[in-house]
Amino acid sequence: MVTMRGSRGAKTCCIAIGLAGALTLAGCAEGEADRAESGSGKGVAYGATIEQYKAAFADVSPITLHTQTPAPKGSATGKNVEDYLNAITEWSDGKIKFDVAYANAVAPPAEIDNALQDGRLDLGQVLPIYEPTDYPANAALIETSFVSDQSVVVGALQSNAWPLEVAAATPAITKEFEDRGMKLLMPLYNSGSNALFCNSKRRDLAALKGAQIAAGGQAQSKEIAALGGSAASVPYTELFESLERGVVSCSVSSLTVGVLGGFIPAAPHVVVDPAAGFALAPGAMAVSKAAWDKLPLAGQQLFYDRLDVFIKGNIQDKIWPNIVEASKQVGKAGGSIDTFADDARAAIQQANAKLLDDLRANKAVGDGNAFVDRVKSASDKWLKTIQNDLGYKNETDYNGFGTWYTPGKVNLDPYVKKVYEEIFLPRRPDA
Template structure:
């Protein structure tokens, strides 16, 4: 057997164990110059190659070991997309690609992940541009348009995890930003579900929210909470439960995934969410070290690209929806509720969102900011129609999601095949 080739750089110890932040729950192109996913050395395989064809192509490839990390503990819903993608790549490569997986962000804290991809501690991991807005202004500009997505639990999750990637791959400045930081984005943006208010008691009107402390993440969320009359507060999601119990905060602006992971749904079981008007998200991305990526043989690049259907599907099917189901159960068990905004609060949130879009249009995050917002709105509308045209179940409400939607009700391959065909395939390494 050929000697094993370790891609991870030697001599770098793992960082101390760290907790993932809410933003981590939140998340390379070759398309008319918008990115860099050029093929590596050696022979590749045709798109649509079977597992047997891939395994045959790997017969003469030296073993490769890659370092990655998961934001959650082993086997958690939060880490499912990573674990399933890793397993698929290992199987399809016939064991020629293997991963050393560190759990609970044991190698690098969320703010350090891009650095870890550059200094050799990690080869592939979830990156978080929103944590460093001055370093990733173009990425942040796109992220701050994310609230234009549909907020429903089924169609919204499918739509919101498609269109931002289409826009990102097509925007040269966003792709250049990744390249400048030594990163190859495999999935530029993924999220962990719709953002909503999770409160200790029902809060649906401006009067209910006036003066109440609300934990937030990011400048866009802060502006939205202020428009509702709330008082934004910075609280780590791991501390929200205690903060609500002690009355330090009245609500958390978070996804249900974060609520479940942070364990604070029982303390804040009253959710307020509108199906059309939403809050800004704090997504992450699934990214490779550029140095590592460019050192890989072409067939390895192609396999990891082709298996992104597993990552994309699992992020929704194994993370967003199970956490939504668990949250619905916890809400009922703790005498909570799912509510819509009253008319006055909804109007205030709509006004805040309009101002936020104007700020992106007039901002300097990208040279053609107006074009970025137009592209986001057009892509969001297109992908809403694409999702609606799929054979998906009728929309299910958040409050009874666990009772009315089960795993297997939707064949995720219908969705993942579509996004791979329309967004990822034309950027496949070759």
């Protein structure tokens, strides 16, 4: 069996789920062995059956990669990752296997890129929001995430599509990963719209004035300032206690993070406004360059082709089930999921417009003007594609979603196919 790894070093045991909405993190592999050069061997055409893939792996030596998820085994938050890994193992006829550590047991969120670089990990989620000076182009893309529609169905689909198109058209985003010894697979994915969780109802500027609000990232801090609040940095694991004790009055987090963090009972008054969104804290899935280069061509292609499982699972198995659970917990705690009052909505929209305009001077993305225009064009395009071409619509809001949604209620196959074929297929590894 071939295993891939550099020097592991001391293993970090840290159960930490970042503000990025409990994103998937990476692992490592054990051992070292000589292999054929990058992408060698038999490849398969796009659309290949599982039998054709298995045939391509017939002469491949077994490979073990180590990875990790941000949650306990089988949880909704980690299921999309588990399903992705299982699909790769199945389609490779067991030739690619994963040794999975759960609940972020190998490396905490801010250290994933280091772990991929030094050989402790092979596959994982890098969170550029933690290191914006090291990943300025990626941070710029993250800052634009508020332009997404924030609705429960259409918004979840649109916000996980258009940033991928922008990333593919912005070379600096990929280069920041390449320069650090990583192969970027999924440039960006999120855990759902960010909401404002508060310990009392705070929908307008008068109620928000002076509030201490836990937040992550410069864009969120500016949005909070526009609401009259003060941004505070609170470790994820301390959010419940901070909200319960009144150290902070609110937190900007996704509903997924609210469920995982267990702080909804302490802050059941939630605001999610489809027309005035907060910037997100998404993650990006990457493979260490050393591990990627040692994969056969069929293996590299398989990592791309089964992104369909990951894309679908991120929404169907993570975002939406956690919204269902969050809405139940909000109701049980006597809260509600509301929109902003008109004055607060206008304040957020004004702050976001300035954030977007300021990015026109951002040199990290190359031509800042072209970048911002690209963001606007791609977000508009994918909103129309999702609603008009693919026919998805919002039949309920966040409050009603818990009773409206059931597994399989929304057929994501046309959406996943469209995203993969437009964005990933042109970049699929080939002989």
